[in-house]
Amino acid sequence: MLENRNRGALAQPAALVHPGESVEQALYEVRKKIYPRAVHGWFAAWRWALVWATQLVFYGLAWLDWNGRQAVLFEIVQRKFYIFGLVFWPQDIIYLTVLLVISALALFLFTAMAGRLWCGYACPQTVYTEIFMWVEEKIEGQRAARMRLDRESLSARKLALKAAKHAAWIAIALWTGFTFVGYFTPIRELGAAVLSAASPVAQGSALGPWESFWVLFYGFATYGNAGWMREQVCKYMCPYARFQSAMFDQDTLIIAYDRARGEPRGVRSRAADRASLALGDCVECGVCVQVCPTGIDIREGLQYECIGCAACIDGCDQVMDRVGYPRGLIRYSTTHAVERNLGHAQMLRRAFRPRVLVYSAILGAIVIAAAAALWLRVPLKVDVIRDRAAIAREIEGGNIENVYRLQIMNTSESARRFEISVEGLPGIALEGQSAVELAGASAREVPVKVRVPRGGLEPGAHRIVFVVRAPEAEKLAVREKSIFIIR
Amino acid sequence: MSEFTSSFWDFYIGVVTVVSIVACAVFLKMYSVRRVSGTQTETTGHTWDEDLGEYNSPLPRWWIWLFYITVVFALAYLVLYPGLGSYAGLLNWSQVKQLEEETARAESRYGPIYDRFAAQEVSALADDREALAIGQKLFLNHCAQCHASDGGGLRGFPNLTDRDWLYGGDPETIKTTIMEGRNGIMPPFGSELGAEGAKDLAHYVMSLSGMAADSIRVARGRPLFAQTCAACHGAEGKGNPLLGAPNLTDKIWLYGAGEETIIETIEKGRNNQMPAHKDLLTPAKVHLLTTYVVSLSRPGGTAGK
Numbered sequence: 112m113l114e115n116r117n118r119g120a121l122a123q124p125a126a127l128v129h130p131g132e133s134v135e136q137a138l139y140e141v142r143k144k145i146y147p148r149a150v151h152g153w154f155a156a157w158r159w160a161l162v163w164a165t166q167l168v169f170y171g172l173a174w175l176d177w178n179g180r181q182a183v184l185f186e187i188v189q190r191k192f193y194i195f196g197l198v199f200w201p202q203d204i205i206y207l208t209v210l211l212v213i214s215a216l217a218l219f220l221f222t223a224m225a226g227r228l229w230c231g232y233a234c235p236q237t238v239y240t241e242i243f244m245w246v247e248e249k250i251e252g253q254r255a256a257r258m259r260l261d262r263e264s265l266s267a268r269k270l271a272l273k274a275a276k277h278a279a280w281i282a283i284a285l286w287t288g289f290t291f292v293g294y295f296t297p298i299r300e301l302g303a304a305v306l307s308a309a310s311p312v313a314q315g316s317a318l319g320p321w322e323s324f325w326v327l328f329y330g331f332a333t334y335g336n337a338g339w340m341r342e343q344v345c346k347y348m349c350p351y352a353r354f355q356s357a358m359f360d361q362d363t364l365i366i367a368y369d370r371a372r373g374e375p376r377g378v379r380s381r382a383a384d385r386a387s388l389a390l391g392d393c394v395e396c397g398v399c400v401q402v403c404p405t406g407i408d409i410r411e412g413l414q415y416e417c418i419g420c421a422a423c424i425d426g427c428d429q430v431m432d433r434v435g436y437p438r439g440l441i442r443y444s445t446t447h448a449v450e451r452n453l454g455h456a457q458m459l460r461r462a463f464r465p466r467v468l469v470y471s472a473i474l475g476a477i478v479i480a481a482a483a484a485l486w487l488r489v490p491l492k493v494d495v496i497r498d499r500a501a502i503a504r505e506i507e508g509g510n511i512e513n514v515y516r517l518q519i520m521n522t523s524e525s526a527r528r529f530e531i532s533v534e535g536l537p538g539i540a541l542e543g544q545s546a547v548e549l550a551g552a553s554a555r556e557v558p559v560k561v562r563v564p565r566g567g568l569e570p571g572a573h574r575i576v577f578v579v580r581a582p583e584a585e586k587l588a589v590r591e592k593s594i595f596i597i598r
Numbered sequence: 599m600s601e602f603t604s605s606f607w608d609f610y611i612g613v614v615t616v617v618s619i620v621a622c623a624v625f626l627k628m629y630s631v632r633r634v635s636g637t638q639t640e641t642t643g644h645t646w647d648e649d650l651g652e653y654n655s656p657l658p659r660w661w662i663w664l665f666y667i668t669v670v671f672a673l674a675y676l677v678l679y680p681g682l683g684s685y686a687g688l689l690n691w692s693q694v695k696q697l698e699e700e701t702a703r704a705e706s707r708y709g710p711i712y713d714r715f716a717a718q719e720v721s722a723l724a725d726d727r728e729a730l731a732i733g734q735k736l737f738l739n740h741c742a743q744c745h746a747s748d749g750g751g752l753r754g755f756p757n758l759t760d761r762d763w764l765y766g767g768d769p770e771t772i773k774t775t776i777m778e779g780r781n782g783i784m785p786p787f788g789s790e791l792g793a794e795g796a797k798d799l800a801h802y803v804m805s806l807s808g809m810a811a812d813s814i815r816v817a818r819g820r821p822l823f824a825q826t827c828a829a830c831h832g833a834e835g836k837g838n839p840l841l842g843a844p845n846l847t848d849k850i851w852l853y854g855a856g857e858e859t860i861i862e863t864i865e866k867g868r869n870n871q872m873p874a875h876k877d878l879l880t881p882a883k884v885h886l887l888t889t890y891v892v893s894l895s896r897p898g899g900t901a902g903k
Contacts, residue, residue: 138629138630138631138656138657139630139656139657139658139659139661139662140656140657140658140659141658141659142658142659142660340660343658343660346658347657347658347661498742498746498747500743500744500746500752501746501747501752504750504752507849512750514746514747514748514750515747516738516742516747543748556734556735556738558734558738558742558746558747558748558749559748560748560750
């Protein structure tokens with residue numbers, strides 16, 4: 112594992128030092144800017160498909176309406192979280208927990224199966240870097256042009272290109288920040304507030320200080336991470352890059368260089384006879400290094416910097432096509448498959464190993480349980496709080512009375528009338544208010560009295576059950592346990 | 599502002615703080631390079647789990663800038679905010695001031711909601727659902743601990759849902775009760791009356807509300823009542839709302855209706871206190887609370903339906 116974990120230092124040029132001489136060594140390394148060469152191919156197409164899919168959802172979802180409100184809105188002040196037809200209350204935190212558990216298990220499963228799929232295709236860092244690099248290429252040109260531009264001394268042209276690039280980046284970044292905040296503050300109101308804040312004449316609703324801060328904060332984070340930090344985020348900030356090795360094994364799909372086939376590498380003329388060269392298939396064109404967004408050489412084996420984006424596969428395949436060698440010198444494969452020359456069928460058979468089966472089983476069970484729980488979820492919550500100070504009242508006619516507060520929460524979005532009843536003891540009855548009307552997504556605290564004829568009941572605590580139901584909807588009923596005290 | 603008796607400590611804290619921050623910056627600078635002798639070692643030399651080595655990998659340089667930023671932040675913070683001994687900071691910020699500002703902001707935000715109701719009579723608000731809803735919340739927060747969530751009271755804590763009032767049930771009186779509190783005192787008469795006298799008196803009191811009572815004791819108790827109780831409870835035992843003396847002719851008993859309880863009350867007296875709420879609640883809130891309490895005993899209606 113040494114190779115996997117600690118490749119960072121090997122990328123350092125070893126200082127040429129004579130024995131016995133003392134030298135000054137920097138403990139902090141300057142980032143060497145990476146100019147990834149644009150790549151096209153099967154995997155790049157997949158990545159772009161995921162860029163489109165994730166960003167259409169992210170930028171678009173905030174603008175959808177549902178029942179006269181924003182379809183997806185996390186209303187923090189009111190503590191109501193709307194996701195299409197569902198309204199989650201803070202009491203539903205269990206669903207968030209379940210979602211996180213599902214995400215974590217899915218991550219384990221996909222990583223055990225196919226390595227850093229998330230990093231390579233769907234992680235926001237990858238996605239935004241991809242978008243920002245596309246902008247960069249459109250404005251500054253290809254890899255060679257960009258490198259030349261950076262070496263040039265400052266000129267009007269350079270200034271114009273750099274300014275255009277950063278302006279475009281900042282525009283995308285601010286729009287991203289705005290969209291993000293739009294999931295917490297209704298996005299149309301936020302848009303109006305931003306417009307009125309930007310216009311010289313103040314009008315309409317003002318942009319709150321927190322909204323401004325978060326729009327700028329997320330904008331800055333997007334700009335900084337996707338424009339400037341890029342692979343530094345993956346190398347130094349992301350914990351996932353560091354603990355992925357715990358989820359990898361010898362049968363995990365990785366981006367692998369087929370050393371046996373490629374070595375010894377070497378440049379060759381196209382006319383040369385391949386058999387007589389005594390060279391492997393690697394033509395040492397350097398494309399796999401040039402396209403790498405983290406600046407590593409995949410031919411040195413699995414490295415923690417490798418985010419599994421498969422850009423080197425696309426690059427190498429194109430070169431192999433051009434020189435007329437079979438594709439797949441760099442390919443998705445497993446450590447075992449490369450070492451032992453396994454075929455696809457064997458790799459697939461090895462994929463179903465205990466850890467994969469266990470992850471799949473747990474993940475499947477939790478997904479099914481969560482779906483069932485969501486499906487059966489009743490949009491009504493009731494808490495019964497017995498009056499603590501009042502033990503029991505004796506009232507005329509030999510009845511005993513206990514007082515309760517019912518916190519009734521209508522978590523649906525339509526106004527409803529709920530009927531309250533109580534059961535569990537002979538002759539038990541509710542005194543006074545027995546129905547309550549609640550507006551959509553609102554809560555009410557209802558004090559109720561419960562009377563029980565003394566009869567032959569023992570002093571002490573007795574179990575009773577409150578039933579709150581909406582008369583028009585049969586399924587809409589909640590039973591909540593409490594106790595009735597007889598002195 | 600300083601809690602210390604000597605200004606030495608202000609300087610001491612200030613100097614220690616500034617020196618520590620500056621020292622952080624100096625050490626950062628000093629230790630961002632190091633001298634190594636001869637051939638470079640690529641690993642730190644540590645080995646774990648038999649074969650796990652650690653390369654000496656330098657951190658990225660932007661990382662060290664984060665350290666410097668914290669130093670700059672700390673210094674800027676100390677200039678702007680209190681932190682150096684008794685120095686108040688350029689922004690002149692204090693916790694008390696922040697609390698006052700937040701209170702004022704809340705007052706200006708929520709004040710109008712209450713003011714709207716405060717301008718109306720209690721009787722005019724009797725059917726105002728919003729007023730009653732706010733009143734109910736105030737009641738559940740401030741009153742329900744003793745008077746129960748339904749206002750039905752407990753032993754020693756009056757029932758607010760009947761139409762019997764110790765001090766009177768008109769809105770102004772209820773408001774006074776909430777604002778100023780009440781202290782209902784009945785003096786003990788045990789030593790004066792003796793055990794037999796107390797029992798005679800109790801039977802007379804029981805007869806007032808039509809409970810079964812020993813007629814001989816009732817006859818003996820009648821003059822005792824006139825002599826001992828009538829001053830407060832009235833000659834007919836109808837009570838006196840000015841003193842909070844209960845009506846003894848109805849079936850409502852604050853401490854219970856049994857003979858033993860009545861004797862205990864006569865012999866030992868009662869001292870019952872409702873705390874004043876004028877320091878806890880604004881007049882506008884008391885107004886809404888009164889509206890709710892009045893609605894509790896309104897015929898036919900349960901409040902806040």
